[in-house]
Each structure stands twice: as C-alpha cells, then as structure tokens.
Amino acid sequence: MxxxxxxxxxxxxxxxxxxxxxxxxxxxxxxxxxxxxxxxxxxxxxxxxxxxxxxxxxxxxxxxxxxxxxxxxxxxxxxxxxxxxxxxxxxxxxxxxxxxxxxxxxxxxxxxxxxxxxxxxxxxxxxxxxxxxxxxxxxxxxxxxxxxxxxxxxxxxxxxxxxxxxxxxxxxxxxxxxxxxxxxxxxxxxxxxxxxxxxxxxGCLPYGKPQTASGKPAGMDASKAMKSVAFYAVFLLAGIINLLTIVAQQFPKYTKSLDDGTGTFIAVGVTMATVMMASQAICKLALGVCADKNSKLSFFAACACGILGVLLVWFGTGSAMILYAGSAVYGFFFASCVVLVPILVRQLFGQREYPQIYSRVSMFVNIVGAVGAPFWAFFGDMSYSILFTVAIVLMVVVLLLGIFCFGKMKGLQADWTE
Structure with missing residues (x-):
C-alpha cells in the first residue's frame, strides 16, 4: 500500500x-x-x-x-x-x-x-x-x-x-x-x-519537499520561543533594520544641504529617491532568491551593502553618479526588512506557530517605524556626519545580532516538534 x-x-x-x-x-x-x-x-x-x-x-x-x-x-x-x-x-x-x-x-x-x-x-x-x-x-x-x-x-x-x-x-x-x-x-x-x-x-498539497517526513509543520511553541535569547536578538535586529531603512528618507534633505545655489543637488536628491525605490524593488526579489540558497551569506551581503551604500552617499558628494550608486547599493539592505527577517524567524523557530511569533517581531518593527523619522531628523539637524556615523554603528550592531542568531540556529532547530 x-x-x-x-x-x-x-x-x-x-x-x-x-x-x-x-x-x-x-x-x-x-x-x-x-x-x-x-x-x-x-x-x-x-x-x-x-x-x-x-x-x-x-x-x-x-x-x-x-x-x-x-x-x-x-x-x-x-x-x-x-x-x-x-x-x-x-x-x-x-x-x-x-x-x-x-x-x-x-x-x-x-x-x-x-x-x-x-x-x-x-x-x-x-x-x-x-x-x-x-x-x-x-x-x-x-x-x-x-x-x-x-x-x-x-x-x-x-x-x-x-x-x-x-x-x-x-x-x-x-x-x-x-x-x-x-x-x-x-x-x-x-x-x-x-x-x-x-x-x-x-484540495492541494504544499509545494516542495517538507522538512519533516510526516509533512506536518515543525517548530517551537510560541511561548517557548519568546523566552529564548535568540527571540530577543531577532526582535532587536528586525527593529533596527527597519530604523535603518528610514535613514534613506534623509538622502534628499542631505543633498539639499550640499546645494551651491544652482539647484543641482536638489535635483540629485529627488533622483536618488527614485533610484532607491527602483533598487529596493529589484533587490527584494534578488535577496529572496539568494536567501533560499544561503540565508547567512545573504544576510552578510545585505549588511555589507548597507554600510557601503552609506559610505558612498556620505563621501561621494563629488559625483552625482556615486550618490546614485550609493542609493542603489543601499537598496539591497533596504530589502532585508521585509524579506530576510521573516525568513530568519522561520529558520530559527520553524513553521508550527510562525504567525504568533512573527507578529511579535512585527510589533517592535512598527514601533521603531513610528519614531524613525524624528530619530533621524534629530541627528540630521545636528550634523550629517553624526547621522551617517550612527547609521554605520547600528549596522554593525545588526551584523553582530545576526551572527548571534545564526550561531543559535542549530540548537533551536533541535528543539522543534511537530
């Protein structure tokens, strides 16, 4: 049979x-x-x-x-x-x-x-x-x-x-x-x-071979997952990533502060925003494809692109093309909030009670989103050098939190049940 x-x-x-x-x-x-x-x-x-x-x-x-x-x-x-x-x-x-x-x-x-x-x-x-x-x-x-x-x-x-x-x-x-x-x-x-x-x-079946022989979703109880250190690490990681996506809203204002009276840099800032929107759309798909093959490498690449993008925007004021390149590269990091974070949560805690776990992570993501604009505006009013420095420091924090989460992944997966 x-x-x-x-x-x-x-x-x-x-x-x-x-x-x-x-x-x-x-x-x-x-x-x-x-x-x-x-x-x-x-x-x-x-x-x-x-x-x-x-x-x-x-x-x-x-x-x-x-x-x-x-x-x-x-x-x-x-x-x-x-x-x-x-x-x-x-x-x-x-x-x-x-x-x-x-x-x-x-x-x-x-x-x-x-x-x-x-x-x-x-x-x-x-x-x-x-x-x-x-x-x-x-x-x-x-x-x-x-x-x-x-x-x-x-x-x-x-x-x-x-x-x-x-x-x-x-x-x-x-x-x-x-x-x-x-x-x-x-x-x-x-x-x-x-x-x-x-x-x-x-009347269908799930697409693709499941992780368990029975085909039933495996994972941790939400109550147990939310008591783990890894949950709070990914909780912070997701919120900080969302905060860092909002720094891109400061790019047009930053270029306006560089304007020499000709209006050239104002136009550059508007174009940077357009480039960012197109880039993050393309990068979301690219990041999803890459994460299916190797989520850890995708995460590290996203962090590297985020740091590189900020550096290009910060120090590339001598060329509009460098500023556009910075916006485009930053789009790869921008995409990580809605693509990499849900994948990371799934790989850490499984599918069994995924909606309950990921919704808690989303809660902090949106709290940060509510305060993100005034947060970056505050640093921008002080100095854009300070703003970009804070952004890079936070990206390093994200990188360290990610390394911690990936290090805990095998141990957490050993506790999954169907």
Missing amino acids: GETATYTDKMSVRHILIIISGIMITFGCSALVFSTWSAFQAYVPDLLGVPTTQWALYITVLYLAEAFSAPFIGNLLAKTDIRIVLSASALLVGVGFILISLIKSMWIFYVAGLMMGLGEVGLLWLAVPTLCNKWFNQKSGTIIGACMAFTGIGGAIWLQVFNALIASGMDVWTIYMIWGIAALVTSLPFTLLCIRSTPEEA
Missing part, C-alpha cells in the same frame, strides 16, 4: 493564485499607503491649514496601530479563516482613503491612520510570510521577495499616476477617492476568491 503524498513537486493554478494574490495586495493596498503619502504632503497640509508635522502625525498613528495590533492579528491569522482577516484588512485600508476624500478634515486622517494601520499589519507584514510558510515548503524566500518587490514597483507606478492626475488639474480629495477604490479593486477579488488558509482547503 503506497504512502499518502504530503507535498507536490508541481505548482498548480492554486499555488500561482496565492503568489498573484500576494503581489496584488502589496502592489495595491500596501504601495498606496506607504509609498505615496509623501506626495500628498506637498498639498494637503496647506489645504487643511495645518502644519506639515501635525498632518504627518497620522503616519505615526498608523505605525503604532500596526505595532500594537500585530499580536492580535497574528493570532487571528493562525486561528481564523485568512480570507476573512485579509478581506477585512483591505476594507479598512480602502474605506480609510474614501473617508479622507469625503470628510476633508484633519481629525479624519488620524481615524484613517488607525484604520490603515490595523489593515496593513495583516496585508503587508503577516499575510505573505504566513501564506508562503503554509503553501510552499521550498522557494518561500523567492516568493516573499517577489511579492514584496511590488511595494516598490507599485509605489513607482502610483506616484506617476498621482503626478499625472495633479498635472491634469484634479484635486487631491478626488485622488484619495481613486486611491480608496483602487485599494479595494486590487485586493478584495483576491482575498475573497483566490486565497485559502492552507493548500488542503483548496
């Missing part, structure tokens, strides 16, 4: 739909929320008659909502039909944009920020890694990288749409309505119709 199959070597249409769904929710909801808000910053505060800092506070509300809801959403994803959770998340994002369009008041931005934060913690941080861990035993890094790349690709496309709509004379409130409809259209058909919590619910 033959053994019951526990996996498949061929991707079915259902597997491909999971990948497409991951791409669409990052291309739509996530890119619209995180990659375009700065474009509205040039118009909305003046229309509302409020300082830019007061308006931008809604992004802090968004990050804090993500941070403190992450454990709750992680538990929901582990215990509830993922279609319900992600569809509700998409509704929160889309309706948030629509409310802004209709009410046109400062207070609604804070309400929308809360709604979008509650929605994005599932859509951006937890959905893709959770689905990949359940549907794909192999190539999960490549798939996570491909999906996450579309936050950058989507950002580049939506920014062009925004610029075209503004140039046509459309007001920002109408654009917010379009953003809300776009968020719903690019997500709900996929979260409702294409996604299932597990392959078995769709």
Whole structure:
C-alpha cells in the first residue's frame, strides 16, 4: 500500500493564485499607503491649514496601530479563516482613503491612520510570510521577495499616476477617492476568491519537499520561543533594520544641504529617491532568491551593502553618479526588512506557530517605524556626519545580532516538534 503524498513537486493554478494574490495586495493596498503619502504632503497640509508635522502625525498613528495590533492579528491569522482577516484588512485600508476624500478634515486622517494601520499589519507584514510558510515548503524566500518587490514597483507606478492626475488639474480629495477604490479593486477579488488558509482547503498539497517526513509543520511553541535569547536578538535586529531603512528618507534633505545655489543637488536628491525605490524593488526579489540558497551569506551581503551604500552617499558628494550608486547599493539592505527577517524567524523557530511569533517581531518593527523619522531628523539637524556615523554603528550592531542568531540556529532547530 503506497504512502499518502504530503507535498507536490508541481505548482498548480492554486499555488500561482496565492503568489498573484500576494503581489496584488502589496502592489495595491500596501504601495498606496506607504509609498505615496509623501506626495500628498506637498498639498494637503496647506489645504487643511495645518502644519506639515501635525498632518504627518497620522503616519505615526498608523505605525503604532500596526505595532500594537500585530499580536492580535497574528493570532487571528493562525486561528481564523485568512480570507476573512485579509478581506477585512483591505476594507479598512480602502474605506480609510474614501473617508479622507469625503470628510476633508484633519481629525479624519488620524481615524484613517488607525484604520490603515490595523489593515496593513495583516496585508503587508503577516499575510505573505504566513501564506508562503503554509503553501510552499521550498522557494518561500523567492516568493516573499517577489511579492514584496511590488511595494516598490507599485509605489513607482502610483506616484506617476498621482503626478499625472495633479498635472491634469484634479484635486487631491478626488485622488484619495481613486486611491480608496483602487485599494479595494486590487485586493478584495483576491482575498475573497483566490486565497485559502492552507493548500488542503483548496484540495492541494504544499509545494516542495517538507522538512519533516510526516509533512506536518515543525517548530517551537510560541511561548517557548519568546523566552529564548535568540527571540530577543531577532526582535532587536528586525527593529533596527527597519530604523535603518528610514535613514534613506534623509538622502534628499542631505543633498539639499550640499546645494551651491544652482539647484543641482536638489535635483540629485529627488533622483536618488527614485533610484532607491527602483533598487529596493529589484533587490527584494534578488535577496529572496539568494536567501533560499544561503540565508547567512545573504544576510552578510545585505549588511555589507548597507554600510557601503552609506559610505558612498556620505563621501561621494563629488559625483552625482556615486550618490546614485550609493542609493542603489543601499537598496539591497533596504530589502532585508521585509524579506530576510521573516525568513530568519522561520529558520530559527520553524513553521508550527510562525504567525504568533512573527507578529511579535512585527510589533517592535512598527514601533521603531513610528519614531524613525524624528530619530533621524534629530541627528540630521545636528550634523550629517553624526547621522551617517550612527547609521554605520547600528549596522554593525545588526551584523553582530545576526551572527548571534545564526550561531543559535542549530540548537533551536533541535528543539522543534511537530
């Protein structure tokens, strides 16, 4: 009597739909929320008659909502039909944009920020890694990288749409309505119709040979994992990486401080931001592919690129091409936050209670995200030499934490159970 199959070597249409769904929710909801808000910053505060800092506070509300809801959403994803959770998340994002369009008041931005934060913690941080861990035993890094790349690709496309709509004379409130409809259209058909919590619910098997003979997910209990030193190491590592991705927001302001009155460096700063967005999109896919083959080497390469990128931006002011190269190289490190961190958490603690464990890591990532902009602005106001020095020191800390985590990996894996 033959053994019951526990996996498949061929991707079915259902597997491909999971990948497409991951791409669409990052291309739509996530890119619209995180990659375009700065474009509205040039118009909305003046229309509302409020300082830019007061308006931008809604992004802090968004990050804090993500941070403190992450454990709750992680538990929901582990215990509830993922279609319900992600569809509700998409509704929160889309309706948030629509409310802004209709009410046109400062207070609604804070309400929308809360709604979008509650929605994005599932859509951006937890959905893709959770689905990949359940549907794909192999190539999960490549798939996570491909999906996450579309936050950058989507950002580049939506920014062009925004610029075209503004140039046509459309007001920002109408654009917010379009953003809300776009968020719903690019997500709900996929979260409702294409996604299932597990392959078995769709009559499929996970893709690729599993780590265990039984095919059941192996790993540590979340309660045990969160008592380990390695958990706090990866907890800090993930938060610091996210903090370091935010330093890139200072590049345009840094080049503006170098301007000689001709406006050349201001234009360079804008181009650097574009290069960074394109680079991190490409690097997310590349990093995912590399991590599937050797996650340790990928991690070290990302850290090296981060340090090199900062050095090129810091000391490459004599050439615009060196500044562009610095932004491009830094994109490889930028990609590590949403690609390498979930892979590292999976390799340390396994798949069995992955959503509960990774959601706790995501909590700290988003707390850091809430304070990242003022943190780097503080050092930038002091001196950009100080800012870049702090960035390099923090990258060394990330490198040391990573070395510690990889050193603990075999010992932790020995404690995995099915």
